[in-house]
Amino acid sequence: MAKTISVTLKVWRQKDAHAPGRLVTYQMNNIDIDMSFLEMLDIVNQGLELKGEDPIAFDHDCREGICGSCGSVVNGHAHGPEAETTLCQLHMRRFKNGDVIVIEPWRAEAFPVIKDLVVDRSAFDRIIAAGGFISVRTGSAPEAHSVPVPKENADLAMDAAQCIGCGACVAACPNASAMLFVSAKVSQFALLPQGQPERRSRVLKMVTQMDNEGFGNCSNHYECEAACPKGISVSNIARMNRDYLCAGLTSA
Amino acid sequence: MSLDANVPSGPMSEKWSRHQFEMKLVNPANKRKFTVIVVGTGLAGASASASLSELGYKVKTFCFQDSPRRAHSIAAQGGINAAKGYQNDGDSVRRLFYDTIKGGDFRSREANVYRLAELSVNIIDQCVAQGVPFAREYSGLLDNRSFGGAQVSRTFYARGQTGQQLLLGAYSALMKEVTNKGVELYPRREMLDLVVINGKARGIICRNLLTGKLERHVADAVVLATGGYANVFYLSTNAKGCNVTASWRAHKRGAYFANPCYTQIHPTCIPVHGDYQSKLTLMSESLRNDGRIWVPKKKGDVRPPNEIPEEERDYYLERKYPAFGNLVPRDVASRNAKEVCDSGRGVGSTGMAVYLDFRDSIKRVGKAVIEEKYGNLFQMYDKIVDQNPYERPMMIFPAVHYAMGGLWVDYNLMSNLPGLHVLGEANFSDHGANRLGASALMQGLADGYFVIPYTIGHYLASTKLETVGAAHPEFAAAEAQAAEMTNKLLNIKGKRTVDDFHRELGLLLWNKCGMARNDKGLKEALRQIPAIREEFWENVTVTGGAETLNQNLERAGRVADFLEFAETLVYDALKRTESCGGHFREESQTPEGEALRDDKNFCHVAAWEFKGAGKKPTLHKEPLEFEEVHLAQRSYK
Ligand SMILES: Cc1cc2nc3c(=O)[nH]c(=O)nc-3n(C[C@H](O)[C@H](O)[C@H](O)COP(=O)(O)OP(=O)(O)OC[C@H]3O[C@@H](n4cnc5c(N)ncnc54)[C@H](O)[C@@H]3O)c2cc1C
Numbered sequence: 013m014a015k016t017i018s019v020t021l022k023v024w025r026q027k028d029a030h031a032p033g034r035l036v037t038y039q040m041n042n043i044d045i046d047m048s049f050l051e052m053l054d055i056v057n058q059g060l061e062l063k064g065e066d067p068i069a070f071d072h073d074c075r076e077g078i079c080g081s082c083g084s085v086v087n088g089h090a091h092g093p094e095a096e097t098t099l100c101q102l103h104m105r106r107f108k109n110g111d112v113i114v115i116e117p118w119r120a121e122a123f124p125v126i127k128d129l130v131v132d133r134s135a136f137d138r139i140i141a142a143g144g145f146i147s148v149r150t151g152s153a154p155e156a157h158s159v160p161v162p163k164e165n166a167d168l169a170m171d172a173a174q175c176i177g178c179g180a181c182v183a184a185c186p187n188a189s190a191m192l193f194v195s196a197k198v199s200q201f202a203l204l205p206q207g208q209p210e211r212r213s214r215v216l217k218m219v220t221q222m223d224n225e226g227f228g229n230c231s232n233h234y235e236c237e238a239a240c241p242k243g244i245s246v247s248n249i250a251r252m253n254r255d256y257l258c259a260g261l262t263s264a
Numbered sequence: 265m266s267l268d269a270n271v272p273s274g275p276m277s278e279k280w281s282r283h284q285f286e287m288k289l290v291n292p293a294n295k296r297k298f299t300v301i302v303v304g305t306g307l308a309g310a311s312a313s314a315s316l317s318e319l320g321y322k323v324k325t326f327c328f329q330d331s332p333r334r335a336h337s338i339a340a341q342g343g344i345n346a347a348k349g350y351q352n353d354g355d356s357v358r359r360l361f362y363d364t365i366k367g368g369d370f371r372s373r374e375a376n377v378y379r380l381a382e383l384s385v386n387i388i389d390q391c392v393a394q395g396v397p398f399a400r401e402y403s404g405l406l407d408n409r410s411f412g413g414a415q416v417s418r419t420f421y422a423r424g425q426t427g428q429q430l431l432l433g434a435y436s437a438l439m440k441e442v443t444n445k446g447v448e449l450y451p452r453r454e455m456l457d458l459v460v461i462n463g464k465a466r467g468i469i470c471r472n473l474l475t476g477k478l479e480r481h482v483a484d485a486v487v488l489a490t491g492g493y494a495n496v497f498y499l500s501t502n503a504k505g506c507n508v509t510a511s512w513r514a515h516k517r518g519a520y521f522a523n524p525c526y527t528q529i530h531p532t533c534i535p536v537h538g539d540y541q542s543k544l545t546l547m548s549e550s551l552r553n554d555g556r557i558w559v560p561k562k563k564g565d566v567r568p569p570n571e572i573p574e575e576e577r578d579y580y581l582e583r584k585y586p587a588f589g590n591l592v593p594r595d596v597a598s599r600n601a602k603e604v605c606d607s608g609r610g611v612g613s614t615g616m617a618v619y620l621d622f623r624d625s626i627k628r629v630g631k632a633v634i635e636e637k638y639g640n641l642f643q644m645y646d647k648i649v650d651q652n653p654y655e656r657p658m659m660i661f662p663a664v665h666y667a668m669g670g671l672w673v674d675y676n677l678m679s680n681l682p683g684l685h686v687l688g689e690a691n692f693s694d695h696g697a698n699r700l701g702a703s704a705l706m707q708g709l710a711d712g713y714f715v716i717p718y719t720i721g722h723y724l725a726s727t728k729l730e731t732v733g734a735a736h737p738e739f740a741a742a743e744a745q746a747a748e749m750t751n752k753l754l755n756i757k758g759k760r761t762v763d764d765f766h767r768e769l770g771l772l773l774w775n776k777c778g779m780a781r782n783d784k785g786l787k788e789a790l791r792q793i794p795a796i797r798e799e800f801w802e803n804v805t806v807t808g809g810a811e812t813l814n815q816n817l818e819r820a821g822r823v824a825d826f827l828e829f830a831e832t833l834v835y836d837a838l839k840r841t842e843s844c845g846g847h848f849r850e851e852s853q854t855p856e857g858e859a860l861r862d863d864k865n866f867c868h869v870a871a872w873e874f875k876g877a878g879k880k881p882t883l884h885k886e887p888l889e890f891e892e893v894h895l896a897q898r899s900y901k
């Protein structure tokens with residue numbers, strides 16, 4: 013027999029961007045502990061649909077912790093209580109019978125709520141559009157082995173590149189800063205030879221866009237690193253700050 | 265009627281270069297006068313959008329996620345094939361071509377596959393230049409691993425996140441073009457119809473998922489890169505949003521659907537564990553490089569795996585297929601897993617699982633090496649199953665994974681509907697009846713970066729396109745039809761949820777049209793599907809309104825399409841009475857239980873023409889001719 017628990021959910025419900033929101037309580041019994049958190053929400057929603065009520069809106073797609081669609085603040089933690097775990101990978105076995113679980117959307121000025129747990133994260137796309145790329149045209153690339161990349165650098169670049177763009181770093185930061193997200197992309201390219209020609213202009217443009225989007229400053233709380241489901245390190249922020257300083261000096 | 269694939273003449277290895285030269289060009293100043301719609305931002309759609317915009321076309325790009333970076337390609341794990349030959353192990357364009365044709369059980373079009381193998385090498389160059397952090401050796405040069413169906417090491421990878429890194433590369437190129445004002449991006453849009461005017465694809469109707477508003481978008485050509493339909497089975501390794509809607513609605517407007525019965529069941533997935541389950545999780549094929557698959561020799565052996573001694577284990581793939589061992593192609597590995605479980609030797613609480621064991625490789629190379637290669641996969645397994653795979657073998661079972669079938673396209677990746685081009689998993693072209701691991705990423709990027717930029721130019725330069733606007737009656741009619749469907753769904757107010765219907769359909773397909781299929785079961789499915797569909801339209805509940813974010817409505821529309829599409833899939837499976845690749849008809853097998861083709865009657869692509877929901881589709885055949893490879897019974901022994 014599968015082990016089950018009962019939990020009380022308090023879920024942020026908000027009809028649209030302009031309506032006021034509030035926490036609504038749902039009592040959930042006989043939840044199989046092998047169920048994922050989102051599967052538990054599916055069950056809540058099926059119950060609501062059968063009653064003709066609007067189900068809880070939440071973003072999700074891969075349910076494997078890689079697309080970065082999902083994410084809510086669960087009992088005060090972005091993506092819930094388990095380290096290096098997206099909400100879709102969190103399982104109900106991490107909760108106890110009788111727990112009260114408060115589920116809220118990411119809160120940040122730059123991520124306005126659209127409905128219930130769904131927020132607008134398009135600011136991240138605009139930051140990438142500002143400079144988060146290497147300007148190579150299709151077809152113009154040299155043979156891949158013409159430029160070897162030291163393995164340590166390739167590995168560090170990969171560590172940074174693992175960011176899934178979910179926005180947990182912003183949600184966890186007391187200043188709603190996007191430094192971890194931006195620095196991960198800046199670092200990935202800064203560590204690779206292919207990223208060098210645009211290294212300076214890239215960091216300047218991305219940081220400018222980040223500021224324009226209304227993200228806050230970094231004041232070294234490191235909550236972002238703790239919340240990051242991919243374990244992206246704050247050392248990327250230090251690298252970005254160095255690059256930003258250098259770039260600022262040379263372009264001034 | 266026989267379909268013409270427009271394969272260029274000349275020797276195989278010169279077809280593409282000759283064709284490139286012979287195709288018409290659009291001069292640079294004229295390119296910006298053409299608008300191209302690209303639906304989809306996975307590897308195929310993102311690479312196509314970026315490349316077309318770089319050439320100067322005006323591109324409008326759509327996806328249903330909130331960001332193009334979240335397309336399902338992001339989830340691909342294991343790697344991407346390319347015939348670089350860096351390992352000095354005998355690889356070549358010709359070998360990759362041959363492996364792909366053979367892996368597909370001789371049911372793909374030779375010329376397309378040859379081109380794919382040729383272009384594979386450019387993909388790696390392109391991605392490296394974009395900053396994709398592929399795995400490297402201490403020399404600083406690129407590392408490779410092996411995948412199923414190949415005896416060489418030609419798979420490039422970025423840990424267990426290859427799809428993520430390739431997609432982020434293509435996404436960054438796409439966003440660069442957004443900044444350059446070549447691409448207009450439309451995220452959170454669902455394409456609901458294709459607009460065909462005077463026989464040519466001229467635009468789409470889509471729903472803005474945030475406001476619910478229907479939008480009309482006009483173009484000179486439409487590119488669909490909307491991914492595969494594996495979610496028709498409900499439980500699959502695909503992301504939850506993957507759907508057949510865009511392809512199906514294009515099909516209803518006249519595009520032929522090819523080989524829908526070719527679905528891939530992946531051998532190494534985490535087994536099903538409860539009826540609340542919403543999806544299945546893949547454990548990458550790359551694990552078969554170092555993991556050994558086995559079951560106990562004795563039926564009903566319930567001892568913990570580590571207590572079962574070596575001589576009482578049956579490493580059945582190594583035993584039956586000594587040449588390829590654990591790296592046989594997916595269809596073969598899946599069928600064998602089913603067979604041992606059906607014979608009562610499966611493991612785990614349901615008996616529907618086999619072991620994938622890393623004990624020997626951890627002993628050989630150490631835990632650190634295994635962790636570096638597969639760390640994220642092991643962690644994912646641990647999170648879901650709550651067991652540590654470094655200490656205890658993984659339990660795995662086959663699951664629906666990929667759609668080889670898709671909209672029919674010719675050599676130029678254009679469907680039978682002029683102006684409608686189809687790329688990536690959404691088309692049918694390159695993988696025959698079984699796709700080899702690490703070849704989908706290759707195909708998506710070849711289509712998007714290197715094929716469509718040429719072939720679409722040829723179409724635009726050689727076609728007379730009249731001026732049409734969004735006020736054209738065909739746009740109005742298509743929009744009205746989409747609105748009517750939404751209204752209908754919202755007004756049924758029945759007693760069963762959308763997911764409930766989807767599960768019922770999925771289970772039926774898995775049982776009757778899954779890893780093994782037979783005449784009786786397929787006919788039974790053809791009786792049941794229309795009944796489920798009818799009940800859906802009378803008894804489904806879809807809450808909320810039309811003009812707002814309504815995820816319930818989004819799912820309902822997709823399931824409605826799956827309920828129509830499923831019938832065509834099963835019908836195709838019924839009519840193809842041979843076995844080939846992933847399509848295994850129990851009536852057609854060799855004495856050893858391998859898939860037995862019937863080349864006399866089925867050496868063709870089956871492309872279906874829509875005749876109305878619930879009506880039998882009309883078959884069009886594209887004969888498959890093999891000039892380069894000799895048709896043979898596949899053997900991996
Ligand atoms: C778990 C997993 C692991 C895999 N690993 C590998 C691997 O290691 N190697 C390999 O080669 N292959 C692998 N594959 C297969 C491979 O990932 C896919 O076949 C490939 O990524 C498909 O790319 P695509 O661009 O065709 O479509 P997708 O990436 O599926 O993108 C589809 C796009 O279309 C959009 N779309 C869909 N429908 C609509 C609509 N109606 N309206 C608007 N937009 C729409 C979506 O928003 C999305 O942007 C894996 C697949 C899975 C499931």
Ligand code: FES
Binds near residue numbers: 073
């Ligand atoms: S749903 Fe993709 S990361 Fe959670």
